[in-house]
Amino acid sequence: MAHAHHTSMGLDSRKMAFWAFIGSECLLFASLISTYLLYKGRSQVGPYPHEILNIPFTSFSTFDLLMSSLAMVLALAAVQRGDMRQGKLWLFVTALLGLIFLGGQVWEFNHFYHQGLGLTTNLFGSTFYVLTGTHGAHVTVGVIWLLTLWVQALRGKLGPAQAMTVEITGLYWHFVDVVWIIIFTVVYLIQ
Amino acid sequence: MSEQAHATTGTYLRVAAILVMITLIEVGVFYVPAFQSALVPILLVLSAVKFALVVMFYMHLKFDNRFFTFLFGGPLLLAFAVVVSLLFIFYGAVRLRTGV
Numbered sequence: 001m002a003h004a005h006h007t008s009m010g011l012d013s014r015k016m017a018f019w020a021f022i023g024s025e026c027l028l029f030a031s032l033i034s035t036y037l038l039y040k041g042r043s044q045v046g047p048y049p050h051e052i053l054n055i056p057f058t059s060f061s062t063f064d065l066l067m068s069s070l071a072m073v074l075a076l077a078a079v080q081r082g083d084m085r086q087g088k089l090w091l092f093v094t095a096l097l098g099l100i101f102l103g104g105q106v107w108e109f110n111h112f113y114h115q116g117l118g119l120t121t122n123l124f125g126s127t128f129y130v131l132t133g134t135h136g137a138h139v140t141v142g143v144i145w146l147l148t149l150w151v152q153a154l155r156g157k158l159g160p161a162q163a164m165t166v167e168i169t170g171l172y173w174h175f176v177d178v179v180w181i182i183i184f185t186v187v188y189l190i191q
Numbered sequence: 192m193s194e195q196a197h198a199t200t201g202t203y204l205r206v207a208a209i210l211v212m213i214t215l216i217e218v219g220v221f222y223v224p225a226f227q228s229a230l231v232p233i234l235l236v237l238s239a240v241k242f243a244l245v246v247m248f249y250m251h252l253k254f255d256n257r258f259f260t261f262l263f264g265g266p267l268l269l270a271f272a273v274v275v276s277l278l279f280i281f282y283g284a285v286r287l288r289t290g291v
Contacts, residue, residue, distance in 0.1 A: 011256055019259045023266030030270030034277040059218045063211060070207040073249050077200060167251075174249045178242050185238035189221050190231055 018168050022175050029179050032134055033186060036127040043122035049191045052115055054108070061104045062184045068097035069177045072170045082160045088153045091166075094173065095146035098139055105136045128187065135183060138176050145169055198248050206248045213241050 005013040075090030109129070117125045149169055152158040158166070198206075217237050220226045226233060247253040252260050 009256075009258060011258060015259070016262065019262040023263055026263075026266045026270040027273065030273045034274045037274070037278060038281045055218060055221060059214065062214055066207065066210045066214065069210075069245060069249050070203060073198075073203045074200065077197070077203070080197075171250055174245055177249075178245050181238050181241045181245070185217065185234050189217060189234050 012164055014164065014168060015171075018171055022171060025175060025179075029131075029134075029182075032127075032131045033182065036131050036187065039123040039127050043124045045122050047112075047115055047117045047121070047124075049124055049128075049187075052112055052117055053188055053191065054111075055188060057104070057108065058184060058188045061101055062180065064097050064101050064104070065177050065180050068094050068101070069174050071097060072173045076163070076166050076170050079158065079166045080160060080163045084153060084159060087158070087166075088150060091146055091150045091153060095143050095150060098143040098146065098173075102136060102139055102143065105132065105139075109133075131187065132183060135176070135179055138179070142169075142173050142176050145172065197251050197254055202248060206244050210241055210244060213237050 007013050007016055071090045071094040075087055075094055078084070078086035078090055112125075117128075119125055119129050146169065149158060149166060152162075217234055220230065220233055220237075246263070252263065
Protein backbone atom coordinates (compact mmCIF):
# COMPACT_ATOMS: atom_id res chain seq x y z
CA MET A 1 0.00 0.00 0.00
CA ALA A 2 2.95 2.28 0.69
CA HIS A 3 4.28 1.93 -2.86
CA ALA A 4 2.74 4.30 -5.38
CA HIS A 5 1.88 2.82 -8.78
CA HIS A 6 1.90 5.34 -11.57
CA THR A 7 0.63 5.08 -15.11
CA SER A 8 2.64 6.23 -18.14
CA MET A 9 0.85 9.58 -17.72
CA GLY A 10 2.36 9.96 -14.26
CA LEU A 11 -1.03 9.56 -12.57
CA ASP A 12 -1.63 7.27 -9.62
CA SER A 13 -3.15 4.12 -11.14
CA ARG A 14 -5.46 3.46 -8.18
CA LYS A 15 -6.86 6.96 -8.34
CA MET A 16 -7.31 6.70 -12.10
CA ALA A 17 -9.11 3.36 -11.75
CA PHE A 18 -11.28 4.79 -9.01
CA TRP A 19 -12.35 7.78 -11.11
CA ALA A 20 -13.28 5.32 -13.88
CA PHE A 21 -15.30 3.34 -11.30
CA ILE A 22 -17.07 6.52 -10.17
CA GLY A 23 -17.86 7.24 -13.83
CA SER A 24 -19.52 3.82 -14.11
CA GLU A 25 -21.44 4.51 -10.91
CA CYS A 26 -22.85 7.66 -12.55
CA LEU A 27 -24.46 5.41 -15.16
CA LEU A 28 -25.87 3.06 -12.49
CA PHE A 29 -27.53 5.92 -10.62
CA ALA A 30 -28.66 7.56 -13.88
CA SER A 31 -30.57 4.39 -14.74
CA LEU A 32 -32.21 4.29 -11.29
CA ILE A 33 -33.08 8.01 -11.35
CA SER A 34 -34.48 7.61 -14.90
CA THR A 35 -36.67 4.74 -13.73
CA TYR A 36 -37.95 6.83 -10.83
CA LEU A 37 -38.73 9.76 -13.14
CA LEU A 38 -40.39 7.58 -15.79
CA TYR A 39 -42.84 6.11 -13.28
CA LYS A 40 -43.34 9.36 -11.38
CA GLY A 41 -47.03 10.17 -10.94
CA ARG A 42 -48.13 6.83 -12.44
CA SER A 43 -49.04 4.99 -9.23
CA GLN A 44 -52.61 3.68 -9.32
CA VAL A 45 -52.91 3.48 -5.52
CA GLY A 46 -51.41 5.42 -2.61
CA PRO A 47 -49.56 6.38 -0.58
CA TYR A 48 -48.34 9.10 -2.96
CA PRO A 49 -45.09 11.07 -2.50
CA HIS A 50 -46.74 14.30 -1.25
CA GLU A 51 -48.63 12.31 1.41
CA ILE A 52 -45.63 10.57 2.86
CA LEU A 53 -42.31 12.38 2.25
CA ASN A 54 -41.02 14.34 5.24
CA ILE A 55 -39.02 17.32 3.94
CA PRO A 56 -37.75 18.72 7.30
CA PHE A 57 -36.46 15.28 8.30
CA THR A 58 -34.77 14.67 4.94
CA SER A 59 -33.31 18.18 4.97
CA PHE A 60 -31.59 17.26 8.22
CA SER A 61 -30.25 14.06 6.60
CA THR A 62 -28.95 16.15 3.70
CA PHE A 63 -27.26 18.56 6.11
CA ASP A 64 -25.75 15.58 7.94
CA LEU A 65 -24.29 14.13 4.72
CA LEU A 66 -22.92 17.52 3.61
CA MET A 67 -21.18 17.88 6.98
CA SER A 68 -19.77 14.38 6.62
CA SER A 69 -18.17 15.48 3.34
CA LEU A 70 -16.60 18.44 5.16
CA ALA A 71 -15.30 16.06 7.87
CA MET A 72 -13.86 13.81 5.13
CA VAL A 73 -11.82 16.59 3.48
CA LEU A 74 -10.60 17.70 6.90
CA ALA A 75 -9.53 14.08 7.62
CA LEU A 76 -7.64 13.92 4.33
CA ALA A 77 -5.94 17.28 4.91
CA ALA A 78 -4.89 16.15 8.42
CA VAL A 79 -3.47 12.82 7.15
CA GLN A 80 -1.61 14.59 4.32
CA ARG A 81 0.13 16.93 6.78
CA GLY A 82 0.86 14.04 9.16
CA ASP A 83 -1.47 15.21 11.95
CA MET A 84 -2.85 11.76 12.78
CA ARG A 85 -4.65 12.94 15.94
CA GLN A 86 -6.86 15.18 13.80
CA GLY A 87 -6.92 12.56 11.06
CA LYS A 88 -8.35 9.92 13.40
CA LEU A 89 -10.87 12.39 14.84
CA TRP A 90 -12.24 13.52 11.44
CA LEU A 91 -12.31 9.97 10.05
CA PHE A 92 -14.41 8.92 13.04
CA VAL A 93 -16.67 11.98 12.71
CA THR A 94 -17.22 11.18 9.01
CA ALA A 95 -18.17 7.58 9.81
CA LEU A 96 -20.42 8.72 12.67
CA LEU A 97 -22.27 11.20 10.43
CA GLY A 98 -22.64 8.40 7.86
CA LEU A 99 -24.13 6.16 10.56
CA ILE A 100 -26.55 8.93 11.58
CA PHE A 101 -27.65 9.24 7.93
CA LEU A 102 -28.17 5.47 7.76
CA GLY A 103 -30.13 5.51 11.03
CA GLY A 104 -32.36 8.19 9.53
CA GLN A 105 -32.91 6.11 6.41
CA VAL A 106 -33.79 3.02 8.45
CA TRP A 107 -36.27 5.11 10.47
CA GLU A 108 -37.72 6.60 7.28
CA PHE A 109 -38.15 3.21 5.57
CA ASN A 110 -39.73 1.76 8.73
CA HIS A 111 -42.07 4.76 9.05
CA PHE A 112 -43.10 4.54 5.38
CA TYR A 113 -43.71 0.81 5.67
CA HIS A 114 -46.04 1.37 8.62
CA GLN A 115 -47.79 4.11 6.61
CA GLY A 116 -48.58 1.44 4.02
CA LEU A 117 -45.77 1.97 1.49
CA GLY A 118 -44.04 -1.32 0.74
CA LEU A 119 -41.68 -2.28 -2.07
CA THR A 120 -44.57 -3.67 -4.14
CA THR A 121 -47.37 -1.33 -3.03
CA ASN A 122 -47.17 0.92 -6.10
CA LEU A 123 -44.72 2.26 -8.70
CA PHE A 124 -43.63 5.04 -6.34
CA GLY A 125 -42.77 2.50 -3.61
CA SER A 126 -40.81 0.24 -5.98
CA THR A 127 -38.75 3.00 -7.59
CA PHE A 128 -38.29 4.97 -4.36
CA TYR A 129 -37.00 2.02 -2.30
CA VAL A 130 -34.72 0.73 -5.09
CA LEU A 131 -33.17 4.17 -5.71
CA THR A 132 -32.75 5.32 -2.10
CA GLY A 133 -31.94 1.76 -0.94
CA THR A 134 -29.12 1.47 -3.49
CA HIS A 135 -27.79 4.80 -2.27
CA GLY A 136 -28.10 3.61 1.34
CA ALA A 137 -26.14 0.44 0.45
CA HIS A 138 -23.38 2.66 -0.93
CA VAL A 139 -23.37 4.71 2.30
CA THR A 140 -23.13 1.46 4.29
CA VAL A 141 -20.07 0.38 2.27
CA GLY A 142 -18.58 3.85 2.83
CA VAL A 143 -19.12 3.69 6.60
CA ILE A 144 -17.48 0.24 6.81
CA TRP A 145 -14.57 1.52 4.69
CA LEU A 146 -14.16 4.62 6.91
CA LEU A 147 -14.28 2.59 10.12
CA THR A 148 -11.66 0.21 8.69
CA LEU A 149 -9.38 3.19 8.00
CA TRP A 150 -10.08 4.59 11.46
CA VAL A 151 -9.09 1.27 13.08
CA GLN A 152 -5.93 1.21 10.93
CA ALA A 153 -5.17 4.74 12.12
CA LEU A 154 -5.72 3.72 15.76
CA ARG A 155 -3.24 0.85 15.27
CA GLY A 156 -0.70 3.25 13.81
CA LYS A 157 -0.89 1.73 10.33
CA LEU A 158 -2.20 4.86 8.64
CA GLY A 159 0.01 7.88 8.05
CA PRO A 160 0.98 10.42 5.39
CA ALA A 161 2.40 7.56 3.26
CA GLN A 162 -1.14 6.18 2.99
CA ALA A 163 -2.72 9.56 2.15
CA MET A 164 -3.73 8.29 -1.30
CA THR A 165 -5.79 5.52 0.34
CA VAL A 166 -7.62 8.17 2.38
CA GLU A 167 -8.05 10.34 -0.73
CA ILE A 168 -9.64 7.45 -2.67
CA THR A 169 -11.94 6.74 0.28
CA GLY A 170 -12.84 10.43 0.21
CA LEU A 171 -13.61 10.28 -3.51
CA TYR A 172 -16.09 7.47 -2.84
CA TRP A 173 -17.64 9.28 0.10
CA HIS A 174 -18.06 12.58 -1.78
CA PHE A 175 -19.58 10.72 -4.72
CA VAL A 176 -22.17 9.23 -2.36
CA ASP A 177 -22.82 12.80 -1.19
CA VAL A 178 -23.31 14.23 -4.71
CA VAL A 179 -25.68 11.38 -5.58
CA TRP A 180 -27.74 12.33 -2.52
CA ILE A 181 -27.74 15.98 -3.63
CA ILE A 182 -29.49 14.84 -6.83
CA ILE A 183 -31.84 12.41 -5.03
CA PHE A 184 -32.85 15.06 -2.49
CA THR A 185 -33.87 17.41 -5.31
CA VAL A 186 -35.42 14.93 -7.75
CA VAL A 187 -37.26 12.70 -5.27
CA TYR A 188 -38.03 14.86 -2.25
CA LEU A 189 -38.27 18.48 -3.42
CA ILE A 190 -39.70 18.02 -6.94
CA GLN A 191 -42.82 16.06 -6.08
CA MET B 192 2.48 13.97 -11.11
CA SER B 193 -1.26 14.17 -10.74
CA GLU B 194 -1.22 15.85 -7.37
CA GLN B 195 -1.62 19.60 -7.23
CA ALA B 196 -1.96 21.74 -4.13
CA HIS B 197 -5.43 21.11 -2.70
CA ALA B 198 -7.66 23.78 -1.23
CA THR B 199 -7.04 25.16 2.25
CA THR B 200 -9.12 24.37 5.35
CA GLY B 201 -10.64 27.86 5.06
CA THR B 202 -11.82 27.07 1.53
CA TYR B 203 -13.35 23.78 2.71
CA LEU B 204 -15.25 25.60 5.47
CA ARG B 205 -16.47 28.30 3.06
CA VAL B 206 -17.66 25.65 0.59
CA ALA B 207 -19.50 23.86 3.44
CA ALA B 208 -21.18 27.14 4.44
CA ILE B 209 -22.28 27.75 0.83
CA LEU B 210 -23.59 24.18 0.55
CA VAL B 211 -25.65 24.59 3.73
CA MET B 212 -26.98 27.97 2.56
CA ILE B 213 -28.02 26.55 -0.82
CA THR B 214 -29.77 23.65 0.94
CA LEU B 215 -31.66 26.14 3.13
CA ILE B 216 -32.64 28.12 0.01
CA GLU B 217 -33.82 24.90 -1.68
CA VAL B 218 -36.04 23.99 1.26
CA GLY B 219 -37.26 27.61 1.54
CA VAL B 220 -38.14 27.73 -2.17
CA PHE B 221 -40.02 24.43 -1.77
CA TYR B 222 -42.32 25.95 0.87
CA VAL B 223 -42.92 29.39 -0.73
CA PRO B 224 -46.05 29.26 -2.96
CA ALA B 225 -44.80 32.19 -5.10
CA PHE B 226 -41.96 30.01 -6.42
CA GLN B 227 -44.14 27.01 -7.35
CA SER B 228 -44.36 27.93 -11.04
CA ALA B 229 -40.55 28.02 -11.38
CA LEU B 230 -39.79 25.41 -8.72
CA VAL B 231 -38.27 22.74 -10.98
CA PRO B 232 -35.72 24.93 -12.83
CA ILE B 233 -34.72 26.74 -9.61
CA LEU B 234 -34.16 23.47 -7.72
CA LEU B 235 -32.28 21.86 -10.62
CA VAL B 236 -29.92 24.85 -10.91
CA LEU B 237 -29.32 24.96 -7.14
CA SER B 238 -28.59 21.23 -6.95
CA ALA B 239 -26.26 21.52 -9.97
CA VAL B 240 -24.32 24.26 -8.15
CA LYS B 241 -24.03 22.05 -5.03
CA PHE B 242 -22.95 19.10 -7.17
CA ALA B 243 -20.27 21.21 -8.91
CA LEU B 244 -18.95 22.63 -5.62
CA VAL B 245 -18.49 19.19 -4.06
CA VAL B 246 -16.87 17.74 -7.19
CA MET B 247 -14.56 20.72 -7.76
CA PHE B 248 -13.43 21.41 -4.19
CA TYR B 249 -14.03 18.28 -2.09
CA MET B 250 -13.19 15.80 -4.85
CA HIS B 251 -10.38 18.17 -5.94
CA LEU B 252 -11.16 18.09 -9.66
CA LYS B 253 -10.48 21.84 -9.80
CA PHE B 254 -6.90 21.20 -8.66
CA ASP B 255 -6.17 17.72 -10.04
CA ASN B 256 -5.01 16.51 -13.43
CA ARG B 257 -7.58 17.21 -16.15
CA PHE B 258 -7.63 13.57 -17.17
CA PHE B 259 -9.62 12.82 -14.00
CA THR B 260 -12.17 15.43 -15.08
CA PHE B 261 -12.42 13.61 -18.42
CA LEU B 262 -12.80 10.22 -16.67
CA PHE B 263 -15.65 11.57 -14.56
CA GLY B 264 -17.17 14.13 -16.95
CA GLY B 265 -17.48 11.74 -19.89
CA PRO B 266 -19.65 9.15 -18.12
CA LEU B 267 -21.51 11.96 -16.31
CA LEU B 268 -22.52 13.51 -19.65
CA LEU B 269 -23.47 10.06 -20.94
CA ALA B 270 -25.54 9.47 -17.79
CA PHE B 271 -27.31 12.82 -18.27
CA ALA B 272 -27.99 11.93 -21.92
CA VAL B 273 -29.43 8.56 -20.83
CA VAL B 274 -31.85 10.25 -18.39
CA VAL B 275 -32.99 12.86 -20.94
CA SER B 276 -33.27 10.33 -23.80
CA LEU B 277 -35.30 7.87 -21.74
CA LEU B 278 -37.67 10.62 -20.64
CA PHE B 279 -38.18 11.76 -24.25
CA ILE B 280 -38.66 8.18 -25.52
CA PHE B 281 -41.05 7.24 -22.71
CA TYR B 282 -43.20 10.37 -22.83
CA GLY B 283 -43.09 10.32 -26.65
CA ALA B 284 -44.43 6.76 -26.60
CA VAL B 285 -47.13 7.68 -24.08
CA ARG B 286 -48.16 10.67 -26.23
CA LEU B 287 -48.34 8.48 -29.35
CA ARG B 288 -50.45 5.89 -27.52
CA THR B 289 -52.86 8.27 -25.83
CA GLY B 290 -52.80 11.13 -28.32
CA VAL B 291 -52.42 13.61 -25.42
